[in-house]
Amino acid sequence: MTEGSAIVSLDSVKKTYMLGTTEVHAVAGVSFSLARGDFVSIAGPSGSGKTTILNMIGCIDTPSAGEVRIDGTITSGLSDDEITGLRSRTLGFIFQSFNLIPVLSVRENVEFPLLLGKGKVSKEQEEWMDRLIEEVGLTDRREHRPYELSGGQRQRVAIARALATNPRIILADEPTANLDSKTGEAIIELMRRINREFGTTFIFSTHDPKIVAEADHVIRLKDGLVAENTLARRANGGGEAAK
Amino acid sequence: MTRLVLKMAARNVLEHRRKSVTVGVIVAAAACLFTLGFSVLDTASEGIRKEFRNRITGDLYVTAKTPKPLSAFSWKDMNSLTEPVPRLEGHAKIKSYVEGLAGVESATSRAVGVVQVTSEGGTGKPGAAMLMGVDTNDYEKAFPDGIRVAGGASWTKGSGGLIVSDMAAGTVGREASKPGSSLTLSSMGMGSAIREAEVLGVLEPEDSNPLLSLLSYVDIDTLRHLLGYYLEDGGETGGTPGAKVAPAAAPNEDDLFSVDTVTVGDPAGGSGGDVAKLLSGLADREPPKIDTDAWQYIVVKVKKGASVDGVRATIEGFIKARGLDATVYGWLDGAGQIASTVLSIKDIFNYIAALIALVALLIIMNALVISVTERTAEIGTMRAIGGTRNFVKELIVTETVLLSSVAGVAGMALGAAGVWLTRLIGFRTDNFIFKILFGGEVFRPDLSLPGCAITLAAVVAIGVVASLYPTKIALRVSPSVAMQRD
Structure with missing residues (x-):
């Protein structure tokens, strides 16, 4: 994969926190590239730096050193408004705790990122929303509030919301961690289907081997460093090392 | 959004x-x-x-410029009540100007003085009253709610007489101060004049406004006599019909008892000397002439919708431009402590x-x-x-x-x-x-x-x-x- 074809690339990225007077290297120098349309798993044990890397890719955290490039844009040095714009145009988020807005219905939650941009939605966007809600199987629950939904249903709303602006990349931080295994598998299956259907790049963190096995591209982290970077071939269980 | x-x-x-x-x-x-x-x-x-505003102070009032502030009745400092309030010099000019202002609803003049009130024949206790002298022709037109008579009547147009406060009537005696009777008014702290005035009415008690309870009203000429507002050069005599001057041509005690006029009789057995002569001579004297432009206050009511501050500024501008020794107060200055x-x-x-x-x-x-x-x-x-x-x-x-x-x-x-x-x-x-x-x-x-x-x-x-x-x-x-x- 060439640098130009990568939708996400990290180059010698480091993230250091101060814990009192002690420096903590959450990410100690990570480089990798991800291709468009990939279904990417960032795996590793707790504290390995998965969430920190997802935050930096999602432009909600900045590296202490190195460079993060999103769809050709280097994120360092962008203003708050430019970063917000980049996030709303290019990125969609799925959170472990679903993070739906409690006062909005299913439909309103999905509509929310669209309204943030323009204040109103077009006819095409309305049809797109309806399709997304249908895709995640919540047409009959569209007017329900989050507290009226199960965990799986909430995560499906979060997936539809993440797709509402038709982003190129969707970041999912341990999307199945708060779900039972059956629901978790259903969610991964849904994400996979959308990935194939819409060509959206999915990058998700997990430590569940079953979910890792679903990925095209697996990046394993250990102590803030890339321990394994594999382009997986799920069909025969084999794989090859990625650059 | x-x-x-x-x-x-x-x-x-x-x-x-x-x-x-x-x-x-x-x-x-x-x-x-x-x-x-x-x-x-x-x-x-x-x-x-x-x-x-409706009963006593109007929106504004004009007085002489004094070192101590004046209320709408007298001095703001209640300890100075018996001190005479100075005349408003240039009254006629100011009043004429004020009356011509577009924003002015009414302008009326008055004067005040503290007097002792006693009943005819000396029955009852002497009482003190703050006497407000008004032009009986127009005062009630300007302040229709100002004088609330409980017993008796107010002035007929241009007539004279006394409308006594409930408080003063209580002190002097109800019987002695009933309408139709006469009360003797003696000036306090402003010379020693004595007048007799017919009681026309008694005011309602003023429980809710203690300042108003002090006020009795009289025609301005009676008060001018008490205040000694006479023309020095013997101009035209003013006077309000019905305002009694008593004893006739004996305007004040100074006249009666000055060293020039009182002769002490022969102590060895003479008759009383010249006192009887003096008293008989008084009847022939010309009564002193009242200064009909002697006032202390011009009280101004501003038309509804007009700016009180605007009218005030205009009057102040006039006073300044003419170099008059006068000042303008607002109603609140006049209302006192309450x-x-x-x-x-x-x-x-x-x-x-x-x-x-x-x-x-x-x-x-x-x-x-x-x-x-x-x-x-x-x-x-x-x-x-x-x-x-x-x-x-x-x-x-x-x-x-x-x-x-x-x-x-x-x-x-x-x-x-x-x-x-x-x-x-x-x-x-x-x-x-x-x-x-x-x-x-x-x-x-x-x-x-x-x-x-x-x-x-x-x-x-x-x-x-x-x-x-x-x-x-x-x-x-x-x-x-x-x-x-x-």
């Missing part, structure tokens, strides 16, 4: 009940208190303003209201900070999925202003209901102070619309200010908070 913000703000207000109830109750209670307080105090102060007390109470209430607003603001701010802290994940999520800082700011401010406005209007409605109920029932009091403040025994407040406007503005301002710090906290929330585990 605005519709989204309004929708979310309204739902947040309904969803976060603990915060909404805490904030709502505080704002509603403050708004209710403000509405009641402003209505009661505005009614009291407006009542007092109207009472004074009106000042009400306005001081109003100031105290304003301070208390400001303090309540500050306390409410701190409590609301605290509740909002807790609410924002509880919602960091939600705010972080909004930021992560494309919400700008402005969006978050708008949301928090709209939420607070919406809540404080709704609660404020509810509180105001409650306060208005309280005002209405008090008005319906009437707040009765026997307390002397309250009677003065409320202008009588029964107080019926009016809803103060300016008070409501101030209250509404205050609750909205409280909402906006209270939301500033929580908004600052909310804006510090990083989108990465959304990624944190519960």
